[in-house]
Amino acid sequence: MKNLDRLRRDLQRRQLLGGALSGLGTAALATLLGPKSFGAARGEPGSNDAAPAPHFTPRARRAIYLFQSGGPSHIDLWDHKPHWDRLHGQPIPPSVLGSQRVTGMTAGQSQFLTNRPIRPFRRHGDCGRWVSELLPHTAGVVDDLAVLKAVHTEAINHDPGITLINTGDSQVGKASLGAWLSYGLGSENEDLPAYTVLISQGNGKNPGQPIFSRLWGSGFLPSEHQGVRLRAGSAPVMHLANPSGVDRGLRREQLDALAALNGHRAQVTGDPEIEARVAQYEMAFRMQASVPGLADLSDEPESTFDLYGHDARRPGTYAANCLMARRMMERGVRFVQLFHRGWDQHTDLVPHLSAQCRDTDRASAALVTDLKRRGLLDDTLVIWGGEFGRTAYSQGRLDSGRDHHGRCFTVWMAGGGVKGGVEHGVTDDHSYNVVDGGVHVRDLNATILHLLGIDHERLTFKFQGLSQSLTGVEPARVVREILA
């Protein structure tokens, strides 16, 4: 509808200018059709006419979500307790376990023995944050992080959990956070999508739990808002490269012929959608020029790789994806989401969790540092976290592994609008239940939207008779305590 209005406006404007359709060059057409939009919806699903967002001045203009798929252990990484050694090997008291449900994997266990963190914690930064030795680099940037230690979710298994945190509902069919951001805020550049997704597999648990296109899908929103999955290598967008034997010069000639023919047809039929298509082809042509540059790291100085680690030279690694994320921030991509797999340590806790940390710690910290050095951190939000945490009790024998735990886990945020060097939320002695400052995943999502200038109650889309929103019908609260 919005697009239709725009097209009608354009059509009128063209009449005012007195220009026939075919009299306009393709570049002019593209301009008319709005260079800041990536894709154009034609459907008119319900009355979704209101200009969606932002609703107020955003603190962050763009965001990177470092999604750690599988459920990183908050016990081993972030939620320090002074008395772990004393509790180690002791059963977790029933009063702590409560009556809440556990997964089918440990429900039959005869006892739930406390398992202390696999490595010691130390204090770091001016803020004195406790961080595990497993995260030496992240420990170096804690003064930039707001650490949410009492995030919680109802989900106890991966599929519902990862679907809930990414789409606001464990039942499938909803739109993802990124799709909402694309829908609400649009794109800030003309040759890259508003929302891109990068996937990597860690060395901890390989293969990690599966992930799904619904996690970056558009659900009921027009499909132009779905995340565009970028691939490792020099042509990260699918079908970006011209086929063999077609160079850029010939492609340009093809597109010119196409534009002339489509333009003629637009004149014959009067259908403005044809002009929109011409503009999309021009955008595709620009992407072909700009996207390989995005993936070509040869313009990065050696210091970049000193910072991110040499994994960043290997396409498809978490480190390379972090670097790609920064490069996309520089190019005005609205939202980049990394999915790093392998955080599901039911077994082999010590070697596998250590490996996950080795894969990710340095680059995560590097990204924060790098954005800061470039002056981008002020208006770029960075989020790190998974779909849930892990149990304080061991699954099987001690130090073997941990089951899923949704009743509290840790997420950190940094950058645009977030206070650095703070933590929020307190868990009990077993890091099992929230004591204070609980943040439901919908509060987390409301906070992310807020930082990007969006009121989570007002960014809605009518579908199946309801004003759908990312945070759903239950009330959600912006975590104001961590706002700068």
Next chain:
Amino acid sequence: MLLALQGLVCGLAPAMYAAEGLAEERPLSYGRDVRPVLSDKCFACHGPDAADRQADLRLDVPVAGEGYIGAHWVLEPGDPGGSDLVARIRSEKASFVMPPPESKLVLTENEKSVLEQWIREGAVFEQHWSFEPVAAVEPPAVLDEGWPRGPIDRFVLSRLEEEGLAPSPEASRRALIRRLALDLNGLPPEPEEVRAFVESEDPAAYDALVDRLLASPHFGERMALPWLDAARYADTNGFSIDDHRDMWLWREWVIDAYNRNVPYDEFVTLQLAGDLVPGATDETRLATGFLRNSMNTHEGGTIPEEYRTIYIADKIDTVSTVFMGLTMRCAQCHDHKYDPLSTREYYQMYAFFDSAHEPGMGAVNGNTEPLIRTVGPITGREAYRADVVERIATLRRYLVHPPELVLARAAWAEAAAESAEGPLRDALLVRADRRTDAQWGVINAAFGASEPLMGRHLAAIEREIEVLESDLEAGGASAMVMEEAGPRQTFVLTRGQYDQPDESQPVSAGVPAALPPLDAEQPGRLELARWLVSADHPLTARVAVNRVWQMLTGRGIVATLNDFGNQGSYPTHPELLDHLASRFVAQGWDVKWLVREIVTSAAYRQSSSLTPALLERDPKNELLGRMVRRRLPAEFVRDGALHAAGLLETRVGGPSVYPVQPDGLWREVSHFGYPKAFTAQSFYPSRGADLRRRSLYTFWKRTSPPPSLAAFDAPNREVCAVDRAVTNTPLQALVLLNDPEYVGAARALAESVLEDEAESDAARVRALFERATSRPPEPVEASVLLRHLEAARARYAADPDAARLATGRASVELASWASLATVVLNLDEAITRP
């Protein structure tokens, strides 16, 4: 006429009417104008949901009832000024105004005026239109008696005349045949067919064409496509591991049912209760696969009852949306906010499915019981065996040459040849195209030692083969079906939680009170189905007719295909909808009759040309004063390109196929590499003709749908979808320009016009253009294309290597024509229904 209209548009900015309507001075209608405002802005707190009701006030009913007061308490019919409701909506005091600021709902000035006018006119309430019985409406009189071809046209024209508008002229015969072929078969017409139709002077030619297209086996494929979306058909289980399932037999049942023109009431009944109909057979049971298309899981920590609940909720969602246009899901946790559907009624519906046997923990690598093994209505036992044997042979080749690793292995072999010893050295010394499988085995083992993907692929391929072989041994394909497990007491689940049955609220199977009663002692799925298709059900026929109308005209009479409730759109032509619905039922729910009735109307035959004035006056074509151009659904975009190139393999039915997609898409997100090796974790393309089948046979992995179809708005088939968005993105351009399938189609199209060496460039351009667009190019278009041909020739002549790269042959001509074919296949027109 149009000139006059243009003047009108320039002179006056048309005021937007209340909710959605277009007329400025039509009398107010409660259903069209008033209730949408009340529903959207008031019912959340003053509607059917008792739990969240404020001040015990309901605005969806006029008078008080048990525990609530009605709207007439706060309004004075005939006197807006004396009505509390108006005082509240007009108030400027934050503590007094309605809706309250914290609700974030705002009434527009227009909406306030509508409410005032409604009160002034007496504040009359009506039942929501879609719950009223379908009326057998007679077509109205029209001024221009010459235009209507049938009853549909009288409804359309009468409305246009009311608005002072005239219909568009009839589309050209070329446009008509292309439109019909794409709408009825999902494939463009052959150029010879177009010529014959254009030249025919037989007045019956149009009807004969319609009959021919309705009789084509491709009609069933075309109709099946939206049904597969609605029924969330897929080839994988969906949740978590997302391994494969076998439901293609059900897909085949759907295609065949449309082709046999199974009446819609039977079509519905069999899909809901084919296991319970008298004299049930494997074929009727197969139809119930509709309900088993729900996603399922076998994720490790799953609590089975939680997921059994999810599968039932999905069935209710699908059944209520597809057959009734109701959004019942809302009532799973609380009374519906807008429609008369209580939570209790939701669980009465739930009880219909609760008694079925369906394990919460699904099976691994295939179908979960209950299932049947049977043959397809199209693909017989022998054809099925041949398909499986062929697939196994393909996979066995991949055991020797894993498709993703062929290049990497070649590079490794070259390097390894220097230092290899023993059998490996012997094997590497043989030319690659002369090596035996045994020699490849030696090479693969050595290569696999340095490339972990190798072993993983071999394990995955072995698993795929093993599953197929076990199907062969079992004597046929299986499909999941419905089966009763015996009575089970259903309870209302508190807030929809599987583990919180409210034992004070036992329920038995039943239907919502706002709909006609279901007269049966202990109704089950069969009675539910029969109730849905009973003559007095107000929704089933309307919803079905509306969906077919939308498929053929681009827009539903009710624009919200999935919502006929209070929050849905009001019909643009309510009388037409009822007329069609009542006649559809009277005709014995005859689907081909319905399609024929619509496509033979003058309304359907209108031109889709637009003028700025028409666009301004009626941007959404709500008045049907024209037909609309519509980009084809994803599947038909691809089918069309293969068809133009002469590559399309038109076999109907059969197991799913694996056309080429970029390497690694599945395994990057899947559980590929897990030692137990699940199915459908890594993609192994088909060979031969299966690469060129119609796209509705493409294997559908829910967590990673076919990317080039997803780019053109195909839904992911996780949940019921009755409408597709039509977007326009640069990613679509990249698919059509660069996807190897389309590049191959362009090359094949070029080859086909080069076959006859005597042809002139102009004749070839014409033939090529016609294959993609169903019409010859205009001179100006031909000259653009010929210019492009010359430019391409000049480039390829200067760079013969590029020509070889483009075509695999040293042919400047072929490469140049392929470039031209790329341009033509990328035309907006090539992917658009005119």
